[in-house]
Structure formats: structure tokens, C-alpha cells
Amino acid sequence: MSNLICTVRSAAGSLIGRRQPGEMALVLHAGSGNKNAFKALIAAEYSGVKVELVKNFQMGVSNKTPEFLKMNPIGKIPVLETPDGPVFESNAIARYVTRSKADNPLYGSSLIEYAHIEQWIDFSATEVDANIGKWLYPRLGYAPYVAVSEEAAIAALKRSLGALNTHLASNTYLVGHSVTLADIVMTCNLYMGFAAIMIKSFTSEFPHVERYFWTMVNQPNFQKVLADADSVPPVQKKAAPPKEQKPKEAKKEAPKEAPKPKAVEKPEEEEEAPKPKPKNPLDLLPPSKMILDEWKRLYSNTKTNFREVAIKGFWDMYDPEGYSLWFCDYKYNDENTVSFVTMNKVGGFLQRMDLCRKYAFGKMLVIGSEPPFKVKGLWLFRGPEIPKFVMDEVYDMELYEWTKVDISDEAQKERVSAMIEDLEPFEGEALLDAKCFKRQPGEMALVLHTFDGNKNAFKALIAAEYSGVKVELAKNFQMGVSNKTPEYLKMNPIGKVPVLETPDGPVFESNAIARYVTRSKADNPLYGSSLIEYAHIEQWIDFSATEVDANIGKWLYPRLGFAPYVAVSEEAAIAALKRSLGALNTHLASNTYLVGHSVTLADIVMTCNLYMGFACIMTRIFTSEFPHVERYFWTMVNQPNFKKVMNDVKQADSVPPVQKKAAPPKEQKPKEAKKEAPKEAPKPKAVEKPEEEEEAPKPKPKNPLDLLPPSKMILDEWKRLYSNTKTNFREVAIKGFWDMYDPEGYSLWFCDYKYNDENTVSFVTMNKVGGFLQRMDLCRKYAFGKMLVIGSEPPFKVKGLWLFRGPEIPKFVMDEVYDMELYEWTKVDISDEAQKERVSAMIEDLEPFEGEALLDAKCFK
Incomplete structure (x- = not known):
């Protein structure tokens, strides 16, 4: 594999928290040649986003340190370190990098293009990457080798590559007329196959896939990350243990840094009242x-x-x-x-x-x-x-x-x-x-093709309930019959269920369907309220697919006769599932929901994937090891919008016995119309507004803080001093702060999190603080802040210092940022030298702080 694995650029490994948006350091923890890291790095090249690789990362060593396990408790790589907290799961990381650039063409230009990009990302993960792994990893000694399992994996991979080959016969790219995130993820997943096991005699069956892969890897932005891929090494026949990478000497190869995007800084100034929008000539x-x-x-x-x-x-x-x-x-x-x-x-x-x-x-x-x-x-x-x-x-x-x-x-x-x-x-x-x-948005008919009780269909149906989007179920669907018809195979060439039929074309892959339904409603809270919340929602969706659903399937399907049963493989699947549920249990120990304070799409997908485990194979004895997962699952399935779709859920009493022969898919008899009418998702209440000419917008009212008397303290000057002071911080920056500070124009506030006893998991606590800072973005022009996560052992304490324009905390911040009520706020009395020194220590990130270690420090500026 060495001829194909490249040396990826490496750069400074510490996250610098003193940067403006656009300059934020994103640090990727991964080793050279990691195809999952390539996804984010290539997306960064296309997006002009700076991503640095941590120095001297050693697989098997660096990812087992306490610091790494705080970011990802199961030690998987890569992990992206952001100013707002870590993000794991490689596709979620690539999405975060892509979304860091507004209106990024890597995500298409319409809802249906977005859905098809997500569709091919998920297809790439479940149908291409998964089957390459099932073929390759046992040959490298990372999983038990079973000949019949290998045959099944190769057959499934050929089926998937055949469908991909058909699609690429008339398309240069997966979606649209230029590279999208789908192409980046698909190419990186194909990379492992081409590099390690899919030799020329194998890939020649799929000429359009070959053409596509070599075209992609030779694109300039791919080439900056990947080396030339010109030959494939032979497959190892004996099990090979994971190779540990030795740290490279600095003299032999200097760390390279991703090119810095050009940034144009615009001075902050008062917004002008918007000009009236010109009328469309057709209205005249x-x-x-x-x-x-x-x-x-x-x-x-x-x-x-x-x-x-x-x-x-x-x-x-x-x-x-x-x-x-x-x-x-x-x-x-x-x-x-x-x-x-x-x-x-x-x-x-x-x-x-x-x-x-x-x-x-x-x-x-x-x-x-x-x-x-x-x-x-x-x-x-x-x-x-x-x-x-x-x-x-x-x-x-x-x-x-x-x-x-x-x-x-x-x-x-x-x-x-x-x-x-x-x-x-x-x-x-x-x-x-x-x-x-002709339809108005919100009236579009969405038809879901699925069988009754399909947990993958539940995802879209529950998302529709939360979103007020109408989704109808196709009538008289019979698994094994309806999904093999020519009409169905036109919508999904490999016959997987479900498929969503939309006025703009079909969408397959259940998570992509759920995303489409969710995105059909503008500003849907199911996707969070900030970039970091979006990334964490995607992170848990992918974790649910790769770590929970996949391992439940590896345990359950062989017992039902849908795959070869191998005892050692079952043991490995159960061990992997327990590891994943353990990490989930830890996260849920201090969180009601996976992200934020309400149900998101991550909760919907996770619960639907857990559903199959709870209903079919995970007995009470098994799940009792994970009490927070139990509490979470039963809380979710009893929510009204879940219950409308799932009805009553019962836990499995026993593990199903192994069927010695593969069971053919059961054919469902068509139900008589009298016995049960076709189900339809409830109709959302719609209020139609007649179309009319838009009025010219009224001038935007000024923020009350802009009407305050001028202050001698210029906030931007303090932020520049803070950012540019690299040495003698106490003598230069802290002294400069007190010289500038104007108690008539600004006020200082300490904040203390009220519920520190909840902060039992380090990366969850850091993410919580990161989300708070994201939501504070609405007052960036009027504030500066420091947030500290304190302690070497849980529960961790969260404390902060904030500088606000005006004598009080701005009312619009108290009204619009829900986190504010989670903190106790105390105004600083600068006549008290002890309080003044505490302000200085928090600005400086002085450690130890009040006798305890600093786990993390974030700056809002």
C-alpha cells in the first residue's frame, strides 16, 4: 500500500483560541495516509478553509492518550479540534469543514442536489466503504477471516460498484456539473480499495468507476493531498498486525502547512439602512x-x-x-x-x-x-x-x-x-x-416506498412529524416484490428500501431521506442553531450508523439467516457494540439529548437504529449495563411524535436462535383494503399567504448599544492587542487592558455554570461551552469573553469572564441566548483588588486557576 499512501501535510498541533472567525485554527488528529482524514483535507482545499494536521501523530499511541480519549471516547480517528469543541466521525468532519464556508458549491445549489449529495455520501459509506472493509480487513488480520463471508462481501461490493458504474456512465460527477462533497467522500473511500485490494482485473468490470476514480485523484485539489496513485501492491495472505508509525525526524521533512486562505478584513461599522429592493420587471x-x-x-x-x-x-x-x-x-x-x-x-x-x-x-x-x-x-x-x-x-x-x-x-x-x-x-x-x-413550497407530495415496521423508514416519518412535512406511504408495498419491479429499480438500482419519491426525483439511503425531509422546512431546529451543533448532529448520525447500527446488524442478521453465522465474528460484533454503547452511555450520563436541549435529527436516527437492537436481540440483561442508554431510548420512543410512527415498543425477551440455513425474504400478502387503509402521515396545518409584491424593507433599527455615548475604550484595539501579544502577556496585554478599560462605557461580569455536577464527561463539557460561544455570535461587535473548563477530574467546573458594552448585560443577549440562564452572573467590582486580579488571571489563562488545573480555555473575540 506504500506506493499509493502519500505523505500528507503536517502543521502546528495546538489549537489557538485567539483568532477571528475565518482565521480559526482547525486541527486534524490523524496519521499520514489516512483516507478518512483525506476527506476533510480535500474539502478544505476546495473551500479555502485552513486545516492543520497535528504533529507526530502515531496510530495506536496518540489515539490512546487521555487527551485524545476526551475528544473521542472510543479512540477512532480522525478527530477535528475546533475552537468550539471536538468533532469526530470522518464524514461529519468533512461536512463541518464544507459548511464553514457559506453557500459552498460543494453542497450543490438546491434542496434536491443537497439530498443527492447526502445520498451518495451515505451510499459510499454503507455500500462501498463497508464492503471494501469486509473484504480487506480480515486479509490484513484485523478481523476473523471466513471464506464465505469474503465471498458475500465481494458479491455485495460488485453489486454496489455496478450501480455506481451505471450512474457514472452518463455523469462525470455524482451530482451536478462539478465536484461536490459526495465526490470527495466517494473517491476517498474508493481510494482504500484501489490502493489495497481492488486490482486491475477486478476494477476492469467497472470502466466508468475506473475513469471516475482516476479523474478525481488527478484533480489539483486532490493531488495536493494525495500522492500519484499508479500501482496496486499485492494483497497480503497472512494476517498483518497494525503497523506503528515511528515519529519522523524534523530534519528529514519539515512540517508543511495547508495554504492559508486569503482573508479580507472589513472594519466593523454601523449597518446602513437597507435600500428598497427593486421590483421585478415582470411586476411592472x-x-x-x-x-x-x-x-x-x-x-x-x-x-x-x-x-x-x-x-x-x-x-x-x-x-x-x-x-x-x-x-x-x-x-x-x-x-x-x-x-x-x-x-x-x-x-x-x-x-x-x-x-x-x-x-x-x-x-x-x-x-x-x-x-x-x-x-x-x-x-x-x-x-x-x-x-x-x-x-x-x-x-x-x-x-x-x-x-x-x-x-x-x-x-x-x-x-x-x-x-x-x-x-x-x-x-x-x-x-x-x-x-x-406549479406547487408552492410546502405542498410538494413526498411518497415513501417501504414496508410496515421498517426502522429505516421511521427516520423520515418521525422527522416529518417534527417538521410539519407531509409524507405519504406508497400503497400495498410488499418487501421482496415491490422493490424488485422495474419501476422501483429505476429509483434505486440495487433495490434497497426505503426510497423517497419527490417532485424533483427519487432519493435513496435512509439517512439522506431523513435529511431531505428535515431540510424541507427552513431553519429547522432538528438541525440545531449553529455550525458546531450541526456538526455534532452529523457526528452522532454517523456514529449511530457505523458504530451502533452496523454492529447490531453484524450480531442479528447471521442469527436470522441473512448472512453466514461465525461464532468468532459474533463475539467481535458484540464486543464492538458494547464499546460503542459504553461511549454513548457516558455521553448520555449528563445529557438528555445527543445535542443541545431538545430533540434533533441525531436523536431520531439514533433511536431508530437502537430500535432494531432493543426489539430484536438486546435483552434487558444486555442493556442493563448501559442504564443511560436505556433511559434515553425509552424516553425517545415515548415522545408523541415517535409514538405516532413506532406505536408501542417492546424489548426482546431472548436472543434469537441461530438458523442453520439462510432464510429467504418473507413475502407479504397484500392486505385487503377493508382491513387496513393505507397509512398517511398526518397533514400539517398550512396557512396560505396570497402572492403579492414585496414591500420595500423598512430601515433596520439601530442596536441600542450604538446609541450609547462614545467610550474611550475601542474594543477592536483591545482585541488586536490580545491577539498579537505573544510574550510578556501580563506586562503587555493585561496592563494594556486596564489602561484601556472604561467603566463608564463597558462593564465586566463573572459567570458560573449552575449545574457543574452534570459535567462528568470532558469532551461533552467542552462542546457545551463551544455551543454557547457559537450562540453568542450575535453580540460579537459589543463583547469580549473568556470561558474556562476547570479540573483534572469530573465533575468539571465552567467559569467565565465577559466584557459587555454598556453598564448591564445587553437585553437582546439575555432574550436570545438561552444559555444565559444556565449561568450565575456577577458584576465585577473593580475597586476590589481581588476581583481585579481574578479578571487578569482569567484573561491570561493563568494555571493553576484558583488551585485547579485548566482543562480548556476558549476566547470569544
Whole structure:
């Protein structure tokens, strides 16, 4: 493997807490050549985010130190150290780095593109990386070698690579027209296979995967992290113990540092009142007799006699003076060789057309029963031409040939009617799919294809309950039958369940589906309220998949006959599961929820994955070792929104006996409609607001703190002094602070966390403080703060010092940052020399502080 494993750039290993946002040091703890670390490093290259590698990391040594285990209690690498706390799980780390840059194109440009990126990230983890590992690790001696298990892993990997190969036959990238995070994660997971076990004779079965992989690894941003990959070493036949890396001498190779992103600092100043938003030129056109919303309602509400009611109504309403009709034909139909890829392509186009929803109605048809499929469309636009802002901003427009409809031509008029009606056959060919661009956001029909009791479907259904998003269940779904039909395999080529059918194309992989449902609601609290909370939610989702769900499956499925039963493999799975549940139990000892103070998507996914264990194999005797996990699970499944989906949950009484022969999938008999009507998620209450011209925004009121008398203390000058003082801190920075301090213009406050007895886990406590600082970002212009985590043994104490503009803590901070009430606040009396010295010690990170060690110190500035 050595020819392919590169020397990754190494840099300073200590987290510097005195940087402005954008300069924040992100430190990655990982060894050279770790493909999971590559994900974050490559994402950082594309995003212009600085990520440093910790110096002299030794696998098997560095990740077993107490300091590392505080960041990740099970010792997995990599771990990303951020100013707001550590993040583990490699895909969560890559997401955090990507989200550190606003509007990052690595995450696509629409909801459906985001969902497909997440879909392929999860597919990469569960179908590619997992099966490469099951093939490779036993051969390297890291797991028991069983020939029949290897055969199953290779067969599963071939199935997954076959589906990937089909997708890549007509796509350069996994999603869209440029590199996304999905490509980065997929390539890094493929890297281990190409580097270690997937020799040329194996990969030649998948030529499009080969082309894709070599194209990706030779991209400049990949090359900065990866070395040239030009040969594959032979597979080791004997078990090889993990190799410990020896520290490299500094003289032989100087530590390299990731290139610093260019930063342009803008001085803080008062915001100007926003200028009135210019009206869209289409709003200035003369009124039209056609009311677009009336047509959309007629279209939506006509269920029978469509030609006589809706089509006739359309032509009665149509106003050629106020609107224009256009046919569009995709220019590159020869590329459309895969049905679900073609449907996704059309779905992405409709998502990007969302900017003209107020001024347009459209129908898009995918035509043909065999590839290549044709894509044709009909569009109704406000005005005599296609709106200029649509042509300028939606790149797909140039991929179509546009022809204005001549309604004096009866043949063209009939073609319009047929396209609105989804008339089949259309121009002599079958309709594969028809999509309508007309629904308002929140009305989109989402249909989930799954069988009853599927814990992976529960994730999306529970997320929908919390989000007020309507998700319908497909009627009469039969596992082993419905998921093998041609229609289903167009949505997911490997037939996995569930699949979510959306107006913009199908989404598979259960966690990606749950993310799509969650993101369908803007600013959904299920995703937290800050970047670090988002990262920790993703961290626990991935931990749930790789450490909990995977190990429950390795224990349960062989006993049910769905995989070969090997006793030593079962023992390894149980041991790994106990380790994971132990780490989860420790976290939950001082937390009701996985992240923050309310249910998030992490709780939904974790509970659904635990559900299979509790219901099928984890008896009371087993789970009693993890009392906090028990309390958490039963608390979650009894929440109203969980119970609507899961009903009553009962714990397994015994471990299922081993079935000696593989059991074929059970076919479910269709249920009679009278016995049980198809289930549908409850309809959210919707309040429709009529579309109207936007009013010019009113000038933003000034913050009351901006109206205070000028202060002799310039906060930015103090922050610069603090940041730039590297030596003689007490003599330079502390003295400078007291010289600058203006008790008329500012006030100092001590804060003490009220519930220190909860702080039993170091990394959880550090994360808690990091989340608080994230939420304090709304007062960055008016404050400076230091937060200390104190003690060498739990429970850890959290204390802080804050400098606020004005004589009191700003009211908007008390109102909007819920953490404030978790602290006891005491105003500093600077006439008291003891209090003044305590202020100096906290600014300086003086250790020991009040007789105790400092576990962590964070600066808000």
C-alpha cells in the first residue's frame, strides 16, 4: 500500500483560541495516509478553509492518550479540534469543514442536489466503504477471516460498484456539473480499495468507476493531498498486525502547512439602512386577465374529466398579451441512458427554476420505454419572452432548445393540451415520468416506498412529524416484490428500501431521506442553531450508523439467516457494540439529548437504529449495563411524535436462535383494503399567504448599544492587542487592558455554570461551552469573553469572564441566548483588588486557576 499512501501535510498541533472567525485554527488528529482524514483535507482545499494536521501523530499511541480519549471516547480517528469543541466521525468532519464556508458549491445549489449529495455520501459509506472493509480487513488480520463471508462481501461490493458504474456512465460527477462533497467522500473511500485490494482485473468490470476514480485523484485539489496513485501492491495472505508509525525526524521533512486562505478584513461599522429592493420587471407589466394562481388551483383540483375541465379552463383563461407559451427540447438526449439519472436531472432543473415560481407554470416529460430517453417540456411565462433573469441565473436553460408556441397553429395548440394532460402515449411513445412546476413550497407530495415496521423508514416519518412535512406511504408495498419491479429499480438500482419519491426525483439511503425531509422546512431546529451543533448532529448520525447500527446488524442478521453465522465474528460484533454503547452511555450520563436541549435529527436516527437492537436481540440483561442508554431510548420512543410512527415498543425477551440455513425474504400478502387503509402521515396545518409584491424593507433599527455615548475604550484595539501579544502577556496585554478599560462605557461580569455536577464527561463539557460561544455570535461587535473548563477530574467546573458594552448585560443577549440562564452572573467590582486580579488571571489563562488545573480555555473575540 506504500506506493499509493502519500505523505500528507503536517502543521502546528495546538489549537489557538485567539483568532477571528475565518482565521480559526482547525486541527486534524490523524496519521499520514489516512483516507478518512483525506476527506476533510480535500474539502478544505476546495473551500479555502485552513486545516492543520497535528504533529507526530502515531496510530495506536496518540489515539490512546487521555487527551485524545476526551475528544473521542472510543479512540477512532480522525478527530477535528475546533475552537468550539471536538468533532469526530470522518464524514461529519468533512461536512463541518464544507459548511464553514457559506453557500459552498460543494453542497450543490438546491434542496434536491443537497439530498443527492447526502445520498451518495451515505451510499459510499454503507455500500462501498463497508464492503471494501469486509473484504480487506480480515486479509490484513484485523478481523476473523471466513471464506464465505469474503465471498458475500465481494458479491455485495460488485453489486454496489455496478450501480455506481451505471450512474457514472452518463455523469462525470455524482451530482451536478462539478465536484461536490459526495465526490470527495466517494473517491476517498474508493481510494482504500484501489490502493489495497481492488486490482486491475477486478476494477476492469467497472470502466466508468475506473475513469471516475482516476479523474478525481488527478484533480489539483486532490493531488495536493494525495500522492500519484499508479500501482496496486499485492494483497497480503497472512494476517498483518497494525503497523506503528515511528515519529519522523524534523530534519528529514519539515512540517508543511495547508495554504492559508486569503482573508479580507472589513472594519466593523454601523449597518446602513437597507435600500428598497427593486421590483421585478415582470411586476411592472400591464395587468393580465389571466390569474396564474387560479390556473394552478384549477390544475391541482381537477381529478376527473381533465380534458373537459382543466384543459378547457386553461384556454379560456389564457391571455397571449400577458403570457407566452414555450416548448423546450433537451439538446443532449443521447446522454440520457439511465432512467433515474435522467429523472434526477429534470428534478434539479425544476428546483433551480424555483426563483420564477411566481411567474411561471411548467410541465417536463421524460419520454421512452428504452434508453436513450427524451426530455421535452412546456412552459408558461409571464410576459412576451422568457424572463431575462431566468436565462441569466438558471444554467440549465442553455441545455434546451426553446421554441415559442404559435397558438394560431391548431397542431401546436393540441400539443400544449397533451403535455398539460400527460397524455400517453405522447407522440407515439410511452411516458416514463411527468413533472409539474406549479406547487408552492410546502405542498410538494413526498411518497415513501417501504414496508410496515421498517426502522429505516421511521427516520423520515418521525422527522416529518417534527417538521410539519407531509409524507405519504406508497400503497400495498410488499418487501421482496415491490422493490424488485422495474419501476422501483429505476429509483434505486440495487433495490434497497426505503426510497423517497419527490417532485424533483427519487432519493435513496435512509439517512439522506431523513435529511431531505428535515431540510424541507427552513431553519429547522432538528438541525440545531449553529455550525458546531450541526456538526455534532452529523457526528452522532454517523456514529449511530457505523458504530451502533452496523454492529447490531453484524450480531442479528447471521442469527436470522441473512448472512453466514461465525461464532468468532459474533463475539467481535458484540464486543464492538458494547464499546460503542459504553461511549454513548457516558455521553448520555449528563445529557438528555445527543445535542443541545431538545430533540434533533441525531436523536431520531439514533433511536431508530437502537430500535432494531432493543426489539430484536438486546435483552434487558444486555442493556442493563448501559442504564443511560436505556433511559434515553425509552424516553425517545415515548415522545408523541415517535409514538405516532413506532406505536408501542417492546424489548426482546431472548436472543434469537441461530438458523442453520439462510432464510429467504418473507413475502407479504397484500392486505385487503377493508382491513387496513393505507397509512398517511398526518397533514400539517398550512396557512396560505396570497402572492403579492414585496414591500420595500423598512430601515433596520439601530442596536441600542450604538446609541450609547462614545467610550474611550475601542474594543477592536483591545482585541488586536490580545491577539498579537505573544510574550510578556501580563506586562503587555493585561496592563494594556486596564489602561484601556472604561467603566463608564463597558462593564465586566463573572459567570458560573449552575449545574457543574452534570459535567462528568470532558469532551461533552467542552462542546457545551463551544455551543454557547457559537450562540453568542450575535453580540460579537459589543463583547469580549473568556470561558474556562476547570479540573483534572469530573465533575468539571465552567467559569467565565465577559466584557459587555454598556453598564448591564445587553437585553437582546439575555432574550436570545438561552444559555444565559444556565449561568450565575456577577458584576465585577473593580475597586476590589481581588476581583481585579481574578479578571487578569482569567484573561491570561493563568494555571493553576484558583488551585485547579485548566482543562480548556476558549476566547470569544
